[in-house]
Amino acid sequence: GDSVTQMEGPVTLSEEAFLTINCTYTATGYPSLFWYVQYPGEGLQLLLKATKADDKGSNKGFEATYRKETTSFHLEKGSVQVSDSAVYFCALRKGASGGSYIPTFGRGTSLIVHP
Amino acid sequence: DTAVSQTPKYLVTQMGNDKSIKCEQNLGHDTMYWYKQDSKKFLKIMFSYNNKELIINETVPNRFSPKSPDKAHLNLHINSLELGDSAVYFCASSQLFGGAFYEQYFGPGTRLTVT
Numbered sequence: 001g002d003s004v005t006q007m008e009g010p011v012t013l014s015e016e017a018f019l020t021i022n023c024t025y026t027a028t029g030y031p032s033l034f035w036y037v038q039y040p041g042e043g044l045q046l047l048l049k050a051t052k053a054d055d056k057g058s059n060k061g062f063e064a065t066y067r068k069e070t071t072s073f074h075l076e077k078g079s080v081q082v083s084d085s086a087v088y089f090c091a092l093r094k095g096a097s098g099g100s101y102i103p104t105f106g107r108g109t110s111l112i113v114h115p
Numbered sequence: 116d117t118a119v120s121q122t123p124k125y126l127v128t129q130m131g132n133d134k135s136i137k138c139e140q141n142l143g144h145d146t147m148y149w150y151k152q153d154s155k156k157f158l159k160i161m162f163s164y165n166n167k168e169l170i171i172n173e174t175v176p177n178r179f180s181p182k183s184p185d186k187a188h189l190n191l192h193i194n195s196l197e198l199g200d201s202a203v204y205f206c207a208s209s210q211l212f213g214g215a216f217y218e219q220y221f222g223p224g225t226r227l228t229v230t
Contacts, residue, residue: 032217038156043119043205043221087156093217102163102171103148103209103219108156 002027006106021075023090031092033073119222138206146211147189
């Protein structure tokens with residue numbers, strides 16, 4: 001079945017450091033890929049997405065590129081802030097025509113940013 | 116303008132009791148989900164309904180019973196609560212058919228504590 005693997009956390013950085021959170025996936029067909037962010041005490045919210053190979057999703061300074069050849073969707077940010085401290089989830093989803101209704105999430109990576 | 120709302124936000128109850136969690140979405144989506152998030156932030160999908168029809172029913176004890184009176188509402192009833200049911204339960208919605216990107220919108224969560 002489909003799966004998503006994320007690097008284990010926590011990832012601890014100082015403010016203004018460069019961030020990379022690795023995500024690789026296994027899936028048949030052509031999934032869409034997502035990064036969700038969960039701030040403390042809140043639900044998940046969509047951070048960015050990419051729907052086909054070589055697409056780059058971006059939002060709030062975060063970027064991720066859909067790499068079909070390496071089945072990866074790594075999350076990057078050039079300069080993190082304390083307010084970026086959260087749990088980040090990589091996920092994939094195929095359309096209804098893809099034969100699977102089940103969204104697949106990684107286990108989440110906690111990011112802690114110190115001032 | 117809450118997109119996905121859940122009630123209650125906190126639920127503290129004793130073992131053996133029966134409780135319900137309610138969810139409503141005003142996004143016009145055709146599909147709703149229940150997830151369970153454990154203390155390590157692992158997100159497990161439990162159920163999903165598309166236009167009131169059950170389409171995902173993962174390995175969940177039959178003490179858990181979802182009900183969807185219409186496509187904007189999805190409730191979760193739990194019988195004979197156990198200590199292991201303590202978790203945060205998230206409701207989510209998305210467009211399954213005809214949606215371009217299939218991202219999900221999450222509610223704020225219901226923290227269930229069983230004592």
